Amino acid sequence: MPAYFERLDASSFRPTSAVEGAWSVEEQHIAPSLGLIAHVIERDHDARRGGELQLGRISYDILGTIPIECVDLDVRVLRPGRTIELVEAVLSHDGRAAVIARAWLMQSADTAALAGSALPAMPDRHELAPWSAGEIWQGQHVRTVDMRRRQTEPGRAWAWLRPQLPLLEGEDVSPTARLLGLVDIANGITPRMAPAEVAFxxxxxxxxxxxxxxxxxxxxxxxxxxxxxxxxxxxxxxHDHRGPIGTVQQILTVRPMRG
Structure with a gap:
């Protein structure tokens, strides 16, 4: 498993077994696909504009599950602009849209003198114990990520994560796309309910x-x-080693299992 995906052509990608899902081992964990979408958006922007804008927000709507099979990605600009543009990307499988993403790309400026945040700091990763998500989740993907975690109660935790594999074989991926290939794991870091009893x-x-x-x-x-x-x-x-760098929100459909 050299990476989560390999490129087949300009818009098609084959997943490896490293994307095996946590809810079902026959489906892709969505996390690597979200990173792949971000990478393709950035590559498209680089080809059109030389990377002059940066990704400030990306929102993904997940339309359904994806088998561990080839996917296609198409990108189009919805709102062009000199300093801000809105881009849409659609990831599809077998002709069916599976994820629709919209990203705002925004101009860069030197605001180092203004940088700061009142958000609380996280514990250093060396203060957190190693944790295996495989204790509660199935599938290969969660086993390809190094994790350190401190959980104060179910539903509340700090964790530091590091993927063991590159997102895409043979291609340089930006730190932002790499991060976006990881962030969906947030929903499994500190569940309030046992996944075997409640789907969320x-x-x-x-x-x-x-x-x-x-x-x-x-x-x-x-x-x-x-x-x-x-x-x-x-x-x-x-967070990264400097402090807060962004936020992630995920809406859940909570479904108690019927016996």
């Missing part, structure tokens, strides 16, 4: 970034909330 998949993911990540490890300050009528929310502040 996310049907979307929205990530806002204030900085491109630095370093191999990404910090997740994650809280899970479940409402009384079948809805839930996983909310995460993302």
């Amino acid at each position: 998949p996310n049907v979307d993911l929205t990530c806002h970034l204030v900085a491109q990540p630095e370093g191999e490890w990404i910090g997740f300050d994650t809280t899970v909330t479940v409402g009384p009528a079948g809805l839930g929310l996983t909310d995460t502040v993302l």
